[in-house]
Amino acid sequence: MLVAYSVMLAAAWLWVGLRPGPGLLCSADSFFGAPLPVPLIHVLGALAGATAGLGVAAASSWASRKLASARRLEEAFARLLGPLDPFEVSSLALFSSVAEEALFRGALQPAIGLVATSLLFGLLHVGPSRIFAAWTAMAVAMGFALGALALSGTLLAPILCHGLVNLLNLRRIAALAHEPP
Numbered sequence: 366m367l368v369a370y371s372v373m374l375a376a377a378w379l380w381v382g383l384r385p386g387p388g389l390l391c392s393a394d395s396f397f398g399a400p401l402p403v404p405l406i407h408v409l410g411a412l413a414g415a416t417a418g419l420g421v422a423a424a425s426s427w428a429s430r431k432l433a434s435a436r437r438l439e440e441a442f443a444r445l446l447g448p449l450d451p452f453e454v455s456s457l458a459l460f461s462s463v464a465e466e467a468l469f470r471g472a473l474q475p476a477i478g479l480v481a482t483s484l485l486f487g488l489l490h491v492g493p494s495r496i497f498a499a500w501t502a503m504a505v506a507m508g509f510a511l512g513a514l515a516l517s518g519t520l521l522a523p524i525l526c527h528g529l530v531n532l533l534n535l536r537r538i539a540a541l542a543h544e545p546p
Contacts (some may be wrong), residue, residue: 366457370464377467384476396518410519417514417522418529421507425534434499439534441496443541454535462528465489469508470515470523483508 396406428435449457465486474482487505491497507530514522 367460370460373464373468377464377472380468380472380476397516406518407521410514410517410522411525413517414514414522414525415529417510418526419533421510421526421530422533425530426537429537438496438499439538439541441492441494442538445493446535446538446542448542449535449539451536451539454539455532458528458532458535461531462524466511466515466520466524466527470511471520474512474515479509479512483512486511 396409401409425435429439430436469482469486473485483505486508487501490504491501507527511523511527514526
């Protein structure tokens with residue numbers, strides 16, 4: 366996985382580095398259109414991303430407790446991923462969020478637009494069986510949400526959202542994988 370995420374990140378840096386315009390981390394001098402200093406854009410973006418990520422993770426946790434289909438999906442992930450230790454969970458959440466957001470929101474979205482990027486993001490999240498179809502659909506929806514966060518002017522917003530969602534969901538899935546059958 367680390368190799369795949371490294372390739373994604375390198376591709377994003379190369380893509381953004383070859384095009385004229387702003388860099389990868391900060392794409393504007395405004396926060397959702399309001400002109401602000403870049404450090405403040407990063408702070409507000411981080412707050413927006415963290416808030417959105419915590420909200421999505423809370424909704425996901427609620428769904429896994431209340432909806433049998435969501436619980437079955439988490440159980441399928443637990444079987445697929447196996448038992449993960451806290452370092453593996455944290456590493457996977459960090460590397461996936463940084464690399465995917467750099468590629469999809471930092472490089473692709475400015476070039477091909479929100480809709481195409483969100484659909485491609487969903488395609489990256491196609492699972493090995495039909496039970497993962499809901500995950501793919503959620504990835505498309507999250508592609509739109511993360512793309513909207515990228516419009517904040519800083520890539521920190523979608524990176525933090527994506528990272529928190531992955532971290533909190535993977536922690537729950539890892540706990541399932543450690544439960545006796």
